Amino acid sequence: MRFDVVTLFPELVESVGAFGVTRRAAEQGLYELHCWNPRRWGSGAHQAVDDRPYGGGPGMVMQYEPLAAALAAIREADPGPARVIALTPQGRPLDQAAVRRFAGLPRLALVCGRYEGIDERLLESEVDEEWSLGDYVLSGGELAAMAVIDACVRLLPGALGHDDSATQDSFTEGLLDCPHYTRPEVVAGRAVPPELLTGHHAQIERWRRREALGRTWERRPDLLARLAPGPEDAALLDEYRCLRRDAAGGRNGDD
Numbered sequence: 001m002r003f004d005v006v007t008l009f010p011e012l013v014e015s016v017g018a019f020g021v022t023r024r025a026a027e028q029g030l031y032e033l034h035c036w037n038p039r040r041w042g043s044g045a046h047q048a049v050d051d052r053p054y055g056g057g058p059g060m061v062m063q064y065e066p067l068a069a070a071l072a073a074i075r076e077a078d079p080g081p082a083r084v085i086a087l088t089p090q091g092r093p094l095d096q097a098a099v100r101r102f103a104g105l106p107r108l109a110l111v112c113g114r115y116e117g118i119d120e121r122l123l124e125s126e127v128d129e130e131w132s133l134g135d136y137v138l139s140g141g142e143l144a145a146m147a148v149i150d151a152c153v154r155l156l157p158g159a160l161g162h163d164d165s166a167t168q169d170s171f172t173e174g175l176l177d178c179p180h181y182t183r184p185e186v187v188a189g190r191a192v193p194p195e196l197l198t199g200h201h202a203q204i205e206r207w208r209r210r211e212a213l214g215r216t217w218e219r220r221p222d223l224l225a226r227l228a229p230g231p232e233d234a235a236l237l238d239e240y241r242c243l244r245r246d247a248a249g250g251r252n253g254d255d
């Protein structure tokens with residue numbers, strides 16, 4: 001897969017490939033990352049890429065021309081079609097379904113906004129999709145672009161050491177992940193759930209599914225509503241709720 005990123009801070013974005021899974025994947029040649037600084041196409045002695053907003057108000061707006069020139073250079077460098085994504089707080093909140101779709105494409109061009117935003121005409125004419133990292137404001141789109149790259153790369157075949165790791169990630173099935181434990185068996189007075197020590201594969205899987213459903217119900221009811229659990233999951237969720245109620249009752253009883 002090839003990523004082309006339009007950014008005023010190429011060193012920042014390039015650091016996404018410097019560590020861990022994304023570094024190994026780059027070394028294996030699973031993806032390429034190219035950054036394009038729109039300042040190269042900026043105007044005047046200072047190679048300006050921004051100007052004051054029409055209508056007044058605070059801050060500066062990224063201009064059409066340097067961004068369009070960077071995207072033209074990207075197309076020239078490799079004529080294979082690239083889906084163009086802008087990272088802005090006005091975009092749809094990024095989710096695993098979008099990441100899965102991106103990871104299936106041969107190329108992605110990511111445009112990082114800075115300042116108060118990007119001239120709307122660039123978004124209208126050059127950008128296919130606008131995505132956000134979440135409902136908060138970052139100093140620019142770079143961290144969001146890095147999140148997209150990281151999330152895509154871990155889905156590329158061969159990127160993760162263990163074949164099952166990506167399929168078992170949170171959100172793969174629309175659920176949060178279950179809790180995980182490692183040695184020692186008891187730490188700070190807290191024991192590992194006994195189901196995980198049985199060595200009984202089906203029982204362990206059942207426990208993991210119940211905990212994943214329960215956590216999603218507690219923390220992200222919006223995800224659970226979208227999933228519409230079938231009868232087996234509904235029974236596991238009931239069991240989770242009963243256990244929770246019993247545990248809370250026990251705690252209250254001690255008071």
Ligand code: ADE
Pocket residue numbers: 087088089113131132133134135136137138139140141142144
């Ligand atoms: N740029 C500034 N804030 C952002 C956000 N939340 N997501 C994506 N890009 C951004």
